[in-house]
Amino acid sequence: MNNFRHILANTLVANVTTSYLWFALTFWVYLETGNVGLAGVLNGLYMGLIAVGSIFFGSIVDHNLKKNVMLFAATCTLVCFGLAAMVWVIWVTEDDVSATNPALIVFSALVLIGAVVEHMRNIALSTTVTLLIPENERDKANGWVGTIQGASFFATSILAGVSIGYIGMEATMWIALGLTLVTLVHLIPIKIPESRIITSEETTLPATGTDTVSSAPSVPSAPSAPVSSGIDLHGSFRIIALVPGLLALILFTSFNNFIGGAYTALMDPYGLELFSPQVWGLVLGVTSLGFIIGGALVGKFGLGANPVRTLLLVNVGMATLGMVFGLREWWWLYAGGIFLFMLTIPAAEAAEQTILQRVVPYRQQGRVFGLAMSVELAANPLSTIIIAVVAQAYVIPWMATDSGQQWFGWLLGEGDTRGMALMFAISGLILLIVVILAFFSKPYRQLSEYYASTSQDIAGHQANSLATD
Incomplete structure (x- = not known):
């Protein structure tokens, strides 16, 4: 440790x-x-x-x-x-x-x-x-x-x-x-005890086989696919396909990042309408403490027995915050909402990491982590550009008209940022609907059951081996 x-x-x-x-x-x-x-x-x-x-x-x-x-x-x-x-x-x-x-x-x-x-x-x-x-x-x-x-x-x-x-x-x-x-x-001088790498010459392990690292004894592991040299996208996709519900998890996270493009595109412009540049920089610094506190809370209390369920519950909170923090041009509502939003992000990321670390064989985790990161990161810049263009060209001007005020003035109030607030609210609502549907989906049940029935405790087995020697 x-x-x-x-x-x-x-x-x-x-x-x-x-x-x-x-x-x-x-x-x-x-x-x-x-x-x-x-x-x-x-x-x-x-x-x-x-x-x-x-x-x-x-x-x-x-x-x-x-x-x-x-x-x-x-x-x-x-x-x-x-x-x-x-x-x-x-x-x-x-x-x-x-x-x-x-x-x-x-x-x-x-x-x-x-x-x-x-x-x-x-x-x-x-x-x-x-x-x-x-x-x-x-x-x-x-x-x-x-x-x-x-x-x-x-x-x-x-x-x-x-x-x-x-x-x-x-x-x-x-x-x-x-x-x-x-x-x-x-x-x-830091030591990471890992004495050898599984090579492409070694054969595929069965679903109930072992994943050998260093001199650790056999441990129950996730199903393995052939390990080959190079990028091996095919092997990564095969592993993802072999784990029930894992593809849905990656697509769900990618969709969240796509919806999150609304916040990436509009959070700074909205903040600069409420604060001076100097104060907005300070607000970002202070609210980012939520990220630190959220991670520390997960480090202290964990994620519970089912991180798949925890991931969805956290996303319910994030969606709700995204809908609410722009409903009025109140600085404390926006700053407080960002802080709470930051507070929840570490739990969501830790949940996904914890799931992958158990259900993906250790020998192929790098490629699966890399592929998942690539897909998830690619979604956000794409939606950021789309949402920024749509907001500037259509939504913001429309909300400044009498028609926009008649439709949504009761919900969003008055002000220069109501178009951006509408984009926040719509994005949060879409995410909330998707999360609720995910709770009742087959992939959610499959991945939860698979996570509960699978083990890959390399460090624990190494510790037990040393204790019995």
Whole structure:
């Protein structure tokens, strides 16, 4: 458990560092160029590369020792940030920054690659929970993983803006480079007990077979598919198909992210209508504490006996909050709603992680985690663009008319943000309906039953083996 705590702490610093530098870069680029399109392209590339790269990252995680994967990711990030620093010193001129400046493009590309590659560690961390944490404690461990993600978001939202505002891009870059080196050095002595990798030469295990890791004895496991080299999308899809209800879970989460595009697209514009930019930044920082507190609560109390049910119940709460927090132009309603929304996110993410860690064979978890992350992440940027266009072109203007007020004024009141509030309410209602239907669905019952009847307790069996030796 001590090793796991060290890994968590190391991942926290690594996540904060890369996000800090990346968001500082996007802030700086916008402030220097005033080009909204360039800032949007940078953010779009960041999300898109993470979505596409997750498939490749998952394969790397499955075919290599988890410690080596983390070292590789940290080293790649350090090299990219180091090269970016060289480009800055030799080539970038702060007085001549533009969207067509080749020095800026190369500098941004190196920072982008370093920030994206670091996400490989997050997939490795999810599989490390399976390896190091006994099965009955995994939900709590996943809660602490959510806590470090929340802490990363909290620190990044505050530090990036403050850093660019007070010390500038160059000092920010050197701080990030130094912290990246520190995380790499700290990671080297941490031990993750995993002595060998299951290779493609080994045959498929039956549904009630074993999944061997290190010298652990046989443990009941989820059904396995043939393990092959490379990306192995076919093998990942086969595993997902073999687990009853798992495909529905991934599609459900992807749909949630698609609906969540309403909040991604409109949350900042809505907040900036209620607050000044400075206050809105502070509100985001404070409300992101909900993410930390939510993860800590999961880490303390767990998710209950059936995380599939917990996942749906949490989504009921998220849908309700999404419908309510924009009903009036009251700052406390919006800020409080965001805080509670953040509070629920770690439980939803921990529930999905806990389910996958039990029902997906350890040897293929990296690829399934990567594929699921890719599909789920891809849904949000797509819906963000669609919803932003629809809101700007149709919904917001319509709600400013007498017709819009007659239809929904009784529900949403008056104000300049009623069009965005209507989009929030519609999105929350759609999600609530889908969640209620999911409660009565066959995949929900199948996955709940399968989760209850399946076990993959690698850490627990290793501990028992050591105790009897």
